[in-house]
Amino acid sequence: MAVDSKVIAQAAARLTGAMERGRAVAPVRDLLGAQDIGAAYAVQQELTRRRLRRGAVVAGRKIGLTSPAVQRQLGVDQPDFGVLFADMDVSAEPEVPSARLLQAKAEAEIAFVLGEDLADGDLDPAQVRAAVDHAVAALEIVDSRIADWDITLADTVADNASSGLYVLAERRLTLDEFEPRETTMRMYADDVLVSEGSGAACLGDPLNALAWLARTAREFGEPLRAGQVVLSGALGPMVPAPPGTRIRAEISSLGEVTAAFSEKRDA
Template sequence: MSAITPTTRRSSSILDAAARLAAATARPCAPVRDLLGVTDIDSAYAVQQRLTDDRVAAGGTITGRKIGLTSPAVQQQLGVNQPDFGVLFADMDVTGLPEVPSSRLLQPKAEAEIAFELGADLVDGDLGLAQVRCAVARAAAALEIVDSRIADWDITITDTVADNGSSGLYVLGENWLTLDDFEPREVSMRLFSGEELVSEGTGAACLGDPLEALSWLARTARDYGQPLRAGQVILSGALGPMVPTPPGTTVRAELSTLGTVTATFSKDTHS
């Protein structure tokens, strides 16, 4: 029997982690950090990329990215000092549906964010704050419905990165504005579950400025060989704590200037 080289072992771990996550369709699975460790973020993104490639091969269309771990408190909880990202697909946008399909989710939570739509590619240059500001065509309020294939949300940075940044679905508000109309870092947010206020925050809670989060994403996506492109939607990161959204829940986010976005979760559960 031939010896397993580190490269072979790493490749095998990536394949095994991807297979475990791909199989978690009806119920959550165990964390994948036993395969990837808790610090090898490059391997975690390799798992994410493999799952992304499989989804594209099956007919999925990439429409943007989501940024996660933008809160310093959450970063400290997971022992990391940077955000992460996941890939958005066309079928994750459920804005036009009367209800969010709970049957497509395992253990969802909602968080209120600012969504940016890009009007220019972010490929060349320093990808700093001024450049990404110029690249944003418009922005809207959004609800990101995060979900985890890892049982009980028992995640480290490698678990969530491998699991596409714990992406689920998302809902966009109807009111789109340009950055001439508002400053993302100055936005205030209130999130309600039913009529109960369950989360509050501001744009400054997202890495100090959602545009700073976008700048980080633009550089990181380019580093991984998948730069941001015109027309893509970017969910820039939570403005406050996320809240559970079991079947039958209605959540409403009120973002100053940008307006309101609402989502009602259907009562049908995952079969």
């Protein structure tokens, strides 16, 4: 079924308004339908085009819904993805700018940085693995423009997979130096343990998530390219990250990654 361009424009306008006014809005599923993945990605693509016209630069992708429990919650059987823009990377900032966020939550992940394109060929596990230049520990700061995180699959996909910002650690390892599925993760908020998990929690292996994304991105006509960052999916439950919080994650082999959230949002 063809996607109604007027409906796509309405949903995109609602989400754009949330970003411009800094105020969460009602879900867009009333426009798209709660499970219409095609329409939701059409909204995401429209929002991406708008950002690119304003000078944004694509830095990579993020993968979401890699946890079976979250998939069951939303009634889906596959992950989703969103676009990472260069200005989402706040690794070099002394603090995560809470003013840029509405309802921040943090997830600990493995980030893969590609050394080769994933555009041609079978995109089988061997090819995907060989395309990874290195991996780093990462914190994805997810956010939702939908009020109270009241989301279905359509809402989160349209809202760029509930993307926000991200932080990358400095330590780099190749896939000859560690095995992503064997990692363990502990995440702390103000030194209190709030989340635990492992590489196996991410589709059985974070490289499985990368392979899924490589195939899906190519199907959408925007294959993964050398130099891009891929946030491969949460290794454990996400946790709230309000202003003033300090999040620290320990991912075995890859080490620590931290993010201190600024105390107050701008007025």
